[in-house]
Amino acid sequence: MTIPNDIHITPELVADHGLKPDEYQKIIDLIGREPTYTELGIFSAMWNEHCSYKSSKKWLKTLPTSGPRVIQGPGENAGVVDIGDGQAIVFKMESHNHPSFIEPYQGAGTGMGGILRDVFTMGARPVAAMNALRFGAPEHDKTRHLVSGVVAGIGGYGNAFGVPTVGGEVEFDERYNGNILVNAFAAGLADTDKIFYSKAEGVGLPVVYLGAKTGRDGVGGATMASAEFGDDIEEKRPTVQVGDPFTEKRLLEACLELMATGAVIAIQDMGAAGLTCSAVEMGAKGDLGIELDLDKVPVREERMTPYEMMLSESQERMLMVLHPEKEAVARAVFEKWELDFATVGITTDDLRFRVKWQGEEVANLPIKELGDEAPEYDRPWTEPKKPAQLAAGDVPQMDVADALLKLMGSHQVASRRWVYEQYDTLIQGNSLQRPGGDAGVIRVEGHATKGLAFSSDVTPRYCEADPYEGGKQAVAECWRNLTATGAEPLAATDNLNFGNPERPEIMGQLVHAIKGIGEACLALDFPIVSGNVSLYNETNGRGILPTPTIGGVGLLPDWDQMARIGFAGPDQVILLVGAPASRGTHLGQSIYLRDLFGRKDGPPPHIDLAHERRTGDFVRKLIRSGVATACHDLSDGGLGVALAEMAVASGIGATITDLADQDPILQYFGEDQGRYLVTVNLDPQGEALAALWRDAEAAGVFAPWIGTTGGTDLVLGAARPLAVAALRAAHEGWFPSYMDGEAA
Amino acid sequence: MKSAVIVFPGLNRDRDMIAALTKVSGTAPATVWHQDADLPDVDLIVIPGGFSYGDYLRCGAIAARSPIMDKVRERAAKGVKVLGVCNGFQILIEAGLLPGALMRNMSLKFVCREVKLEVVNAATDFTRGYVKGQVIRCPVAHHDGNYFADAETIAHLEGNGQVAFRYAEGTNPNGSINDIAGIFNDSKNVLGLMPHPENLIEAAHGGDDGRALFSGLLGQAA
Numbered sequence: 001m002t003i004p005n006d007i008h009i010t011p012e013l014v015a016d017h018g019l020k021p022d023e024y025q026k027i028i029d030l031i032g033r034e035p036t037y038t039e040l041g042i043f044s045a046m047w048n049e050h051c052s053y054k055s056s057k058k059w060l061k062t063l064p065t066s067g068p069r070v071i072q073g074p075g076e077n078a079g080v081v082d083i084g085d086g087q088a089i090v091f092k093m094e095s096h097n098h099p100s101f102i103e104p105y106q107g108a109g110t111g112m113g114g115i116l117r118d119v120f121t122m123g124a125r126p127v128a129a130m131n132a133l134r135f136g137a138p139e140h141d142k143t144r145h146l147v148s149g150v151v152a153g154i155g156g157y158g159n160a161f162g163v164p165t166v167g168g169e170v171e172f173d174e175r176y177n178g179n180i181l182v183n184a185f186a187a188g189l190a191d192t193d194k195i196f197y198s199k200a201e202g203v204g205l206p207v208v209y210l211g212a213k214t215g216r217d218g219v220g221g222a223t224m225a226s227a228e229f230g231d232d233i234e235e236k237r238p239t240v241q242v243g244d245p246f247t248e249k250r251l252l253e254a255c256l257e258l259m260a261t262g263a264v265i266a267i268q269d270m271g272a273a274g275l276t277c278s279a280v281e282m283g284a285k286g287d288l289g290i291e292l293d294l295d296k297v298p299v300r301e302e303r304m305t306p307y308e309m310m311l312s313e314s315q316e317r318m319l320m321v322l323h324p325e326k327e328a329v330a331r332a333v334f335e336k337w338e339l340d341f342a343t344v345g346i347t348t349d350d351l352r353f354r355v356k357w358q359g360e361e362v363a364n365l366p367i368k369e370l371g372d373e374a375p376e377y378d379r380p381w382t383e384p385k386k387p388a389q390l391a392a393g394d395v396p397q398m399d400v401a402d403a404l405l406k407l408m409g410s411h412q413v414a415s416r417r418w419v420y421e422q423y424d425t426l427i428q429g430n431s432l433q434r435p436g437g438d439a440g441v442i443r444v445e446g447h448a449t450k451g452l453a454f455s456s457d458v459t460p461r462y463c464e465a466d467p468y469e470g471g472k473q474a475v476a477e478c479w480r481n482l483t484a485t486g487a488e489p490l491a492a493t494d495n496l497n498f499g500n501p502e503r504p505e506i507m508g509q510l511v512h513a514i515k516g517i518g519e520a521c522l523a524l525d526f527p528i529v530s531g532n533v534s535l536y537n538e539t540n541g542r543g544i545l546p547t548p549t550i551g552g553v554g555l556l557p558d559w560d561q562m563a564r565i566g567f568a569g570p571d572q573v574i575l576l577v578g579a580p581a582s583r584g585t586h587l588g589q590s591i592y593l594r595d596l597f598g599r600k601d602g603p604p605p606h607i608d609l610a611h612e613r614r615t616g617d618f619v620r621k622l623i624r625s626g627v628a629t630a631c632h633d634l635s636d637g638g639l640g641v642a643l644a645e646m647a648v649a650s651g652i653g654a655t656i657t658d659l660a661d662q663d664p665i666l667q668y669f670g671e672d673q674g675r676y677l678v679t680v681n682l683d684p685q686g687e688a689l690a691a692l693w694r695d696a697e698a699a700g701v702f703a704p705w706i707g708t709t710g711g712t713d714l715v716l717g718a719a720r721p722l723a724v725a726a727l728r729a730a731h732e733g734w735f736p737s738y739m740d741g742e743a744a
Numbered sequence: 745m746k747s748a749v750i751v752f753p754g755l756n757r758d759r760d761m762i763a764a765l766t767k768v769s770g771t772a773p774a775t776v777w778h779q780d781a782d783l784p785d786v787d788l789i790v791i792p793g794g795f796s797y798g799d800y801l802r803c804g805a806i807a808a809r810s811p812i813m814d815k816v817r818e819r820a821a822k823g824v825k826v827l828g829v830c831n832g833f834q835i836l837i838e839a840g841l842l843p844g845a846l847m848r849n850m851s852l853k854f855v856c857r858e859v860k861l862e863v864v865n866a867a868t869d870f871t872r873g874y875v876k877g878q879v880i881r882c883p884v885a886h887h888d889g890n891y892f893a894d895a896e897t898i899a900h901l902e903g904n905g906q907v908a909f910r911y912a913e914g915t916n917p918n919g920s921i922n923d924i925a926g927i928f929n930d931s932k933n934v935l936g937l938m939p940h941p942e943n944l945i946e947a948a949h950g951g952d953d954g955r956a957l958f959s960g961l962l963g964q965a966a
Contacts, residue, residue: 155854159885160795162756246754246798336779337753422854424885426943429760443948559948 007037017044023375030369038306038355038362042370045273045311046280049535052374055501056533059514067527069490071192077118077269078188079529080195081491083555087444088195089452090124091187093132093495093551095534099240100182104149108182109157109243113315115186116161117269120252121318123196123259124188127428128442129158131184132169132456132495132549133419136177138411138738143172146180147419148739153243154184155422160245161252164431165423166440166454169549172411173460178539183495185456185551189444196259198268198278200286200321200347205265207279207290207345208327210334211251211317213300214275217241218313247316247339254337255318261333263326270317276310278319279345280353284371289348294357298340306357321347381507387465390588390602395665400719403596403669404640408648409730410595411738413637418735436649437565438484438633441556451559453487455552459636460545462604465589467509467546471516472607476673478552479524480633483616484676486562486623487554489524494531494550499543501535509546510535516607517548523609524616526552561624563678566650568629570710572679573689574654576639577622577696577703578615582662584638584670591636592669605673612674618701619676627680627692634675639706640668640716642677647714648728656707658717668716679709745962747773747788750816752807755794755831757940764942765790768958776812783815786824788961791816793830793885793940803846803888804834813839825869825961826934830886833926833936842929842936843901844893849886850919856885859915861925861939865905868928870935873956873963879912880953882939889938891920891927901927908935 007013014024017040027035027043035043049055065073071088072080078092096111112129119126131154136143147170158165163186200207218241258264266286268278275292283290294309304312322330327343334341348354353370355363407413420435432451433441439455457478463470475492482489494517499506521528537544556562576583587593588602622628630650634642647653659667682689684705696703713721747765751758758775766772774784783789797806807813813835820826820841828836836842849855861882863874874880893901898921901907909926916923918938926937941954 152853159854159856159887160754160756160798162794244798246795246800249756249795250753421857424854424856426856426883426940426949427757427760427885429763429943429949432948 009034009037009040017041018048019044023047026375031365036362038310039365041307041311042276042363042365045276046370047374050272051277053533054375054377055379055535056496056510057376058378059511062514063518063528064522065527065529067491067525070527070529071195073529074531076197077121079491079493080122081529081553082192085447086192088190088192089187089553090119090122090190091185091493091553092118092530093183093185093493093549094118094532095495095497096182096184097180097497097534097537100150101146101180103240104146105153105156106240106242108150108153110241110315111182111184112154112157113243113245113248114271115184116163116248117271119186119188120255121196121267121269122190123194124190125256126163126186126188127430128166128187128440128454129163129185130166130168130440130454130456130551131182134171134173134176134181134547136172136180137174138172140174140177144739150182151419151422157243157245159424161249162427164425164427164442165420165435166425166431166442167435167456169456170416170419173545175545179537179544181497181544181547183497183549185493187454187553194259196264196267198266198282198285200266200282200288202265203288203347203349205321205347206324206327206343207292207347208320208322208330209297209317209340209342209344210320211339212244212247212314213298213340214309214312214317215300215314216304216308216312219308219311241313241315243315250337250339251316251318254334254339258330258333261326261329263322263330264320265323266321268319270319272313274312274314274317280367280371282319282321283347283353283367287351289350289352289367290345291348291354292345292356294355296342296344298342306355306362310355379501379507380504381511382504384467384508384512387601387603395587395663396597397665398596400664400668400716401722403592404644404716405722405726405730406596407591407637407641408644408727409734411734412591412595413641414734415731416735417732418739432559432562433485433564438481439487439554441485441559441562443559449558449560451556451562453482453485453554453556455481456549457481458547458549460547461589461594461600463513463546463548465604467512468516469604469607470546471513471548472520472609473604473673474548474550475517475520475524475526476607476612477635478550479526479612480616482552482554483620484563484631484633485556486620487556488620489526489552489554491527491529492521492550492552494528494548496531496533497537497544497547497549498535499538506543513546513548520607520609524613561626563623563628563631565632565646566630567646567652567654567679567709569681570652572629572681572709573684573705574707574709575678575680575703576675576706577619577678577701578611578675579702579704580672581702583659583667584672585666586670586672587666590638590669590671605671607673614699615674615676615701618696618699619678622678628678629681630679632677634677638669638671644714644727646677647724648731651724652709653711653713653724654707654709655711655715656717664717745769745788746786747790748776748784748786749773749790749792750776750778750812752778752796752810754796754798755792757793757830757942760942761790761792761829764945764958767945768955769962778810778812780812783819788825788827789816789819791828791832791835793832796831796835804831804838807835808838817841820934823933827870828936829940829942830938833938834888836934836936841934842927843897844891846888847890847892848888849890849917854887855917857917858883859917859939860912861909862912864907864910868932870957870961871908873960881944881951882941882954883943884917884939886938889918889920891924893921898922904930906930909937
């Protein structure tokens with residue numbers, strides 16, 4: 001396939017490029033003539049939703065993005081946060097939803113590749129990865145195939161690259177049947193004085209192409225990712241890129257080696273819309289023009305046209321502006337790693353983006369309007385409808401033990417071991433907490449005591465019922481998961497996955513979720529430093545559940561004072577920290593209702609941010625002072641599931657005393673927020689525990705003693721005792737048997 | 745004892761291995777790039793794990809044909825100790841320094857988890873930090889660790905004390921024949937194993953069962 005450059009522009013062609021008639025008119029007004037075919041391709045790449053954030057920008061600007069530790073907020077390849085001692089953590093989360101649905105192995109793998117590149121482009125060596133995956137209903141025809149392909153693809157890329165996967169999420173819901181979500185997170189360590197940015201500086205400097213050769217893969221990928229899916233989805237397979245983690249690993253080592261030589265002025269990886277996006281961003285940010293000579297671009301296929309070269313999304317490529325006198329040093333580094341190195345252009349002072357090909361100028365466009373001054377929309381939106389409260393006394397009954405056993409073996413709660421054992425979770429030798437706990441934790445290499453915690457969270461069913469509370473909850477749960485290890489939450493990245501923003505009710509979800517996220521981030525001092533927006537997640541007009549995934553990073557000053565979820569020993573006091581007087585009250589949108597009674601009604605639990613803050617700060621103090629022997633936050637399935645997870649993680653049982661005047665279903669399965677289970681090895685009648693309670697009271701936190709660890713059964717009050725071994729069997733059993741084709 | 749770690753493009757546990765050797769011996773090993781003309785004068789050569797050349801063609805096949813491997817063969821023939829872990833084991837097999845083959849895991853999936861290993865032969869320089877029959881914890885992380893050899897080779901390995909480690913207590917993660925996790929060459933100066941002892945040497949790793957392999961090796965004639 002060769003796409004010629006002299007195609008006549010028709011309204012159909014404009015529409016095929018995802019540009020609306022008014023956007024096309026804007027192009028004509030801007031350049032005073034019809035664009036060439038290559039120019040049309042460049043505009044479609046730069047002005048699509050994926051690259052321009054045109055629907056979301058207005059609202060993203062409202063998010064808190066600064067703080068005393070923030071070195072770089074959104075707008076660069078990744079966010080940068082100070083972790084002390086001259087070191088920074090560089091991180092971001094990004095979606096690869098559409099490609100992963102079309103071709104799960106390559107789509108998910110290149111999603112990993114893209115996010116890793118975003119991190120090492122900034123001079124950071126990747127040290128941790130996570131991925132948040134959302135699939136269709138377990139019983140849907142395609143789900144097993146997609147789970148298997150996505151997990152293998154992430155593993156295939158990340159394992160070969162050599163970064164430990166420390167956490168993530170896997171969820172199933174029919175609303176993702178035709179549009180799965182693959183959100184990949186990566187974090188890297190760098191020295192604060194050696195961060196690299198994409199802003200080009202200096203006129204007449206060489207623009208250098210590095211890495212793999214350019215092929216025809218992924219041509220038009222970003223435009224595809226900004227459209228809804230129809231029934232012609234299979235035809236879009238050629239827009240998916242093919243990953244080569246071996247080249248990426250060499251590119252990492254070569255880039256870090258090159259950066260150490262002092263040759264790099266600016267660097268940008270070629271991700272979505274490849275050469276176009278990277279060149280325009282470097283120029284536009286630096287208020288410089290860029291001139292590219294496509295005859296110099298290393299290609300792996302013959303007779304590629306400028307259109308194809310400019311829109312190729314071939315992976316493992318970088319663009320840099322280098323100090324001219326260090327070009328030879330730079331070339332030697334890349335030759336050592338057997339990677340392509342070619343000077344393909346030059347920076348100019350005229351703010352034009354010029355592309356030459358075989359002696360002809362195939363594009364000449366204003367660079368600022370293409371890049372940082374791309375169109376922005378204030379799309380109409382409607383207020384989401386608030387779901388009705390559950391009727392008073394509407395508490396469907398089930399035997400507590402039966403309910404817990406069913407939930408532990410449900411697709412929502414069951415162990416994700418089948419998934420994470422396909423990821424290398426311990427490479428680099430720094431993994432302190434591997435997947436399966438509240439957050440993944442690594443130690444900071446080269447530092448005696450410092451650790452970093454990572455968690456990725458969102459509860460899409462809450463967001464669907466109430467995007468504002470759901471947005472708050474995603475942030476709060478992430479902050480809570482980091483806190484539950486003893487870490488101080490530092491900052492977060494957001495990956496906003498929504499449907500078609502041209503529909504006012506979807507836009508309303510986005511607007512309200514961002515409002516909730518912003519308020520929570522502000523209240524919890526947890527700024528958003530990077531992110532990605534993925535819209536048009538719809539198939540044949542039906543949107544996904546609104547899914548604003550939050551990936552957070554926390555700092556542990558001393559990983560010796562770190563909590564894990566497993567009970568630490570028998571005869572320890574179990575405290576329910578942050579509980580309301582009745583322990584649990586809220587069943588709306590709970591998995592108890594959804595997965596045991598098929599009900600999706602009621603509002604999601606309310607998030608009281610002041611309560612979150614004081615409870616979390618109190619829990620962190622208990623962990624850091626060494627008093628807490630184990631800690632686990634309460635989320636899906638409430639108190640019952642959290643206790644069972646702590647028991648399963650340790651093999652130690654517990655006996656819980658019922659609260660006399662509260663329905664056990666609400667106590668054990670209510671999903672009230674801002675609660676943690678903390679165990680302490682203190683005499684229940686002793687002074688130390690009394691002092692702890694006095695501190696709690698002073699902090700405004702209720703921390704009742706609800707039971708004691710020990711034995712081999714989990715006993716929830718009057719309910720039938722459940723053997724920890726039986727809970728474990730249920731918990732471990734679902735995923736492997738589902739993938740073997742048994743359960744659904 | 746002086747050691748060297750060979751690095752091929754695509755290896756990714758080189759840093760883990762260098763850290764382990766450094767922490768156990770107190771001295772950093774020499775790092776040898778695959779294009780280097782020669783090996784330094786060392787007592788131990790280590791080929792760490794990863795995905796040399798992306799595991800393209802066949803795990804370890806391309807690295808095994810690198811000129812530096814001729815030097816490794818020469819040194820091994822002179823009795824210098826050679827250790828290959830994971831992809832390093834695959835490279836040693838492809839280079840003809842160890843017999844047999846490492847096939848795709850029986851599950852056909854990459855597997856990263858902790859297993860139990862039985863120390864089958866503790867009477868070698870590599871394993872003298874352990875006791876024969878001792879069962880240790882050790883992580884694995886591989887896609888192609890399913891050891892196979894013909895019956896005659898297996899009989900020879902078993903009869904000549906060349907099985908170093910066996911997966912124990914039903915934890916064989918890959919379907920390898922006779923639960924073999926690691927083997928020696930005939931003269932026991934070359935060891936290849938799939939598990940990663942370098943990832944279990946200190947409290948931060950949650951245990952140090954892998955440490956004795958390095959301390960046993962490096963402690964002698966240090």
